[in-house]
Amino acid sequence: MYTLYGSEVSLYTGKIRAYLRFKQLPFKEVLSTIGVYKKIIRPNTGVTFIPVVKTPHGQYLQDTARIIEYLEIHNPQRTVIPPGSTQKLVSELFALWSDEWLVIPAMHYRWNKDNFPFIYQEFGQVVAPKFPRFIRAYFGKKLAKKFSGFVPILGITSQTIPSIENWYENTVLHHLNRHFAVHDYLLGSRPCVGDFALMGPLYAHLYRDPAPGKVMQRKAPHVVAWVERMNQTNVQLGEFITDDDIPDTLLPLLQNMFDQQWPVLSDTASKLSEWRATHCDEQLIPRSIGQHSFNFDGVSAQRAIASFHQYKLQRVLDTFQQFNEDDKERSLALLDRVGGKQYIQMNVQVRVAMVNNKLVFA
Template structure:
């Protein structure tokens, strides 16, 4: 039996809960209260991030990508990693995009829209789960203030908000809504890693929070239906599209992610190399290493440089670069068409790895 430590309000818990359900693995979910953080999560992982999974043999795993890798290696049934090269790469691209880029609209629509007092109650459950509503609201408001402080760090400012909303509503939701009108999942009749990457931001923040949830159901009902489908138990195992096909409905989103996210990823690798030169004695890499520019919908703003972005970038580059010549001959014209071929040739002089659930240089 697996144990999932997390919460409904947590972005990445929503991703992992859906995955465990799809895999049909027995698990119990434990709310990550202050006491659970103090007595379970911190002592067993060394960090204070959720979700955390305790495996049947007593291991404590942190970081959803590594958790899924571990479970996929243990349980090959209902595999979520496509076997064909183009679908496998597209799955990883959407997993990266969901985990690291859709956090921007997720955080904006949670903290800058009318989601209160719902959010205060939700965060209050983490502090005092068995208390009356007015006490939960009091403590929830204090905890929520801490999390809302991350909003400007992500580059969500009065200068960028209008562009973020236009991009999310008229690009992200629009194209996903068109896609899910034709397909149950990103790549056909079964979910992939990419679906679970999207599930994090699109469920906990953008579907479940009142204001963005109402927006999604109104302008992108097929996306809302996909979220609900991803949360179902005992889903029938379908098939990915034949012949390594990528639906045309995903091409605008792939083009968008290479245009907006990948310059940020490239800048991140350069910043990490510079940081290493300036801090040769440091073993662990901090979560942020300065600031850089990013652009959404043509509007530029500053944001913190997330060092973890490079770890996720490496997964995508490895997925592409480990292909043989024949597979690349198939992949390269596809990547050229969505603006990603040059980025896939990136070489990283300073690779990173995870040690004790913290980032280090490999």
């Protein structure tokens, strides 16, 4: 029996919960209260991030990408990794985009829209789960204030908010809605890693929270159906699309990824290399190493340089580099159509790794 430590309000918990259900792995879910953080999560992982999965052998796993990687190795049945190289790469591209870029609208719509007192009650469950609602709301408001402080760090400001909303509602939801009108999942009738990554922001924040939930219901009913399908238990296995094909409905989103997110990822790698040169004696890498400029649908702004993004970037680049020459050629043909050919072959000068759940230089 696996144990999932997390919460319904947590972005990344939704990703792993859906994965465990699809894999049909027996698990129980434990709410990550303050007491659970102090007694279980921090002592066994060294960090205070959720979700955490405890294996039947007593191993504690942290970070959703590595959790799925571990569980795929130890539970190869009902795999969520496509056999084709191009589909595998596209799945990883969507995972990177969902985990690290869709956080922007997820955080904006949660903290800058009318989701209260719902959010206060949700966060209050973490602090005072057994207390009356008014006490939960009191503590939930104090905890929520901490999380809402991350909003400007992501580059969400009065200048960028109109572009963020326009992009999310008229690009992200629009193209996902068109795609899920035809396909059950990203790459056919079986979910891939990218689907589960999408579940993070699209379920916990943008489907469950009242204000963005109404937007999704109104603008993207096929995305709503996909979210609900992803949360089902005893889902039929399904198949990936044959011949390693990529649906044309995904191409606008892939193009948007390379137009918008990948310049930020490239600059992050460059900035981290510069930071390393002036911090030669430091092995642990801070979560942020300063600020840099980014462009969001024509609007320039500043955001924190998130060092962890390079770790996730390396996973995608390594996926491509592990292909044989024929597979690389097929993938490059697709990437050339969506503006990603040069990016996928970029060279990261200073690599990072995760050791004991901490980001370090490799």
